Amino acid sequence: MRTRPMNSTVADWTEDHVRRLFWRAGFGATPGEAADFAARGREATLAFVLDGPGTGAPMGDLVGTVPTVKGQPLDPINEWGHDALWWLDRMVRTTRPLVEKMTLFWHDHFATASQDTPLMIRQNWLLRSRGLGDFHHLLDGVTRDPAMQLFLSLADSTKDAPNENYARELMELFTLGGGYTETDVREVSRALTGWRTKRSRGGLPSIHWQAGLHDTGSKRIFGRTGRFGTQDVMRLVTQHPRHAPFLVQQLWDFFVTEPLDPATRAALVRTYRGSGLQLKPVVAAILGHDALYARLDAPDQVKAPVVHVAGLLRTTGTPITIDSYTWLLNQMGQMPFAPPSVAGWDWGPSWLSTNAMRARVTLANTLLAWGSAPLKPPAGAGNPAWSAEQHLDAALAAMGRPWLSGGSRAALLGLAAGFYDGAKPRQDRADMLQRLLRHLLISGPDAQLC
Amino acid sequence: MIIGSLLATMALAPSPALAERAAPHQPATTVGVSAREYDFALYRATVPAGRVTLVLHNFGEDDHDVQVRGPGGYRSATSADIEPEATLRYGVRLRRPGRYLLVCTKPGHLAAGMKATLRVR
Numbered sequence: 001m002r003t004r005p006m007n008s009t010v011a012d013w014t015e016d017h018v019r020r021l022f023w024r025a026g027f028g029a030t031p032g033e034a035a036d037f038a039a040r041g042r043e044a045t046l047a048f049v050l051d052g053p054g055t056g057a058p059m060g061d062l063v064g065t066v067p068t069v070k071g072q073p074l075d076p077i078n079e080w081g082h083d084a085l086w087w088l089d090r091m092v093r094t095t096r097p098l099v100e101k102m103t104l105f106w107h108d109h110f111a112t113a114s115q116d117t118p119l120m121i122r123q124n125w126l127l128r129s130r131g132l133g134d135f136h137h138l139l140d141g142v143t144r145d146p147a148m149q150l151f152l153s154l155a156d157s158t159k160d161a162p163n164e165n166y167a168r169e170l171m172e173l174f175t176l177g178g179g180y181t182e183t184d185v186r187e188v189s190r191a192l193t194g195w196r197t198k199r200s201r202g203g204l205p206s207i208h209w210q211a212g213l214h215d216t217g218s219k220r221i222f223g224r225t226g227r228f229g230t231q232d233v234m235r236l237v238t239q240h241p242r243h244a245p246f247l248v249q250q251l252w253d254f255f256v257t258e259p260l261d262p263a264t265r266a267a268l269v270r271t272y273r274g275s276g277l278q279l280k281p282v283v284a285a286i287l288g289h290d291a292l293y294a295r296l297d298a299p300d301q302v303k304a305p306v307v308h309v310a311g312l313l314r315t316t317g318t319p320i321t322i323d324s325y326t327w328l329l330n331q332m333g334q335m336p337f338a339p340p341s342v343a344g345w346d347w348g349p350s351w352l353s354t355n356a357m358r359a360r361v362t363l364a365n366t367l368l369a370w371g372s373a374p375l376k377p378p379a380g381a382g383n384p385a386w387s388a389e390q391h392l393d394a395a396l397a398a399m400g401r402p403w404l405s406g407g408s409r410a411a412l413l414g415l416a417a418g419f420y421d422g423a424k425p426r427q428d429r430a431d432m433l434q435r436l437l438r439h440l441l442i443s444g445p446d447a448q449l450c
Numbered sequence: 451m452i453i454g455s456l457l458a459t460m461a462l463a464p465s466p467a468l469a470e471r472a473a474p475h476q477p478a479t480t481v482g483v484s485a486r487e488y489d490f491a492l493y494r495a496t497v498p499a500g501r502v503t504l505v506l507h508n509f510g511e512d513d514h515d516v517q518v519r520g521p522g523g524y525r526s527a528t529s530a531d532i533e534p535e536a537t538l539r540y541g542v543r544l545r546r547p548g549r550y551l552l553v554c555t556k557p558g559h560l561a562a563g564m565k566a567t568l569r570v571r
Contacts, residue, residue: 077493078482080537114509116484116491203491203566
């Protein structure tokens with residue numbers, strides 16, 4: 001079933017609209033995609049983003065060059081850091097970028113870290129497969145997920161010693177954001193007891209239900225009394241009046257930088273509740289909302305590090321052939337599978353600390369050294385006879401014409417105009433200017449925004 | 451000045467080609483291993499006989515190490531200490547098929563259960 005986006009007053013549909021949508025809902029648009037989907041129109045573009053190409057695997061196919069490191073295929077389970085490269089590659093090559101973007105949203109929302117790689121990848125598939133479906137189903141899966149249970153000590157929480165960690169974060173971070181009491185935390189933790197860790201001979205943990213460890217007594221949660229268990233808790237938190245407003249706000253803030261106005265919030269809550277807590281209609285409404293397309297000439301969402309890296313690779317057709325992205329992402333402040341806490345990452349301008357920006361410059365160094373043709377200009381990429389405007393235009397064309405502010409354009413033209421500094425223009429200097437301009441187009445301030 | 455700094459930092463990009471040249475001819479089987487108090491978890495249960503690279507990550511709060519013990523009284527050397535949040539690559543050659551144990555030799559860790567089984571076929 002195709003999901004129709006919420007009606008919007010966006011009158012025209014340009015390449016700038018496509019670029020905004022493709023960056024916010026995915027990892028950027030190639031020049032070809034921008035032109036193609038501008039021609040197809042708004043409704044067709046939104047339907048494509050939400051539903052995919054209509055063929056292939058529901059969670060997206062991977063197209064293009066298979067990633068390698070030192071000539072070998074990735075080993076995401078066993079090689080340290082290859083899990084991050086494996087997911088980065090999905091972002092780069094998937095036919096359904098929104099699925100990966102939603103997986104990233106849920107990875108931050110249900111932030112889990114410091115768990116065994118096989119468990120983290122298993123959780124990642126759970127988030128991917130349920131990320132646009134029924135939230136109740138997703139929450140139930142996360143609650144039973146071994147990585148989450150071990151991270152927040154729900155595993156081995158027993159009737160004799162209930163652990164409150166998961167119960168508290170379930171309400172504070174995952175579903176409500178407030179509106180509960182300490183009594184609710186204690187009672188929910190009792191209701192969630194009974195999950196037990198078992199280890200294989202190789203030591204890998206798994207989670208099993210052990211009825212004898214569950215507190216079967218009566219509990220009082222949100223003013224209601226019953227012999228509640230795990231399923232009941234899922235129902236109680238998702239039926240709580242604060243849940244729908246909380247969740248639509250989280251989703252809105254992920255995609256849109258404009259404040260969520262009360263009328264839109266109410267409409268999104270109605271959509272969410274009316275669909276039976278389905279996520280896709282809410283995401284469709286947000287992606288179709290005018291606010292997503294505000295200030296197309298002045299983007300103001302800071303690209304998260306993994307979005308920045310995946311976007312550069314995706315929009316320039318650069319396959320993963322080196323493992324440098326692992327430590328670069330770490331230095332940029334966003335190592336996939338390793339969020340800093342259960343609250344996830346701090347998004348927005350905090351991505352642009354001095355150290356993180358230095359890492360983004362190093363990323364540009366790396367891409368110019370090891371990337372594909374657009375990122376690694378070949379000899380003869382520049383022309384000594386070109387004017388400053390021609391130099392900049394060539395660099396912009398090579399990089400897929402990314403957004404460039406007026407101030408940045410003026411600065412780059414000034415740089416190009418003064419580059420030879422009285423020296424005779426030569427081929428090698430013209431090529432160096434192309435390298436420099438392309439570097440600044442991906443490391444400069446404008447490239448960090450979408 | 452800015453351009454000079456930029457060009458200088460561009461030269462800092464690491465060279466994957468150099469790392470590639472250093473790679474051994476016969477690839478070892480890589481086994482991810484996590485360490486924490488007081489468990490090992492192996493991400494591969496069975497490996498072919500031959501060279502094995504253990505990629506150990508310490509998720510715990512204490513230092514750990516690893517020694518491999520196997521058939522015929524085989525004992526590998528003990529690895530260097532692995533600090534919390536650190537990763538260590540540790541190579542061993544497991545020639546004989548059978549059941550091998552990975553143990554932590556830190557005082558009291560093995561007694562607390564810090565071991566795991568790796569099968570070599």
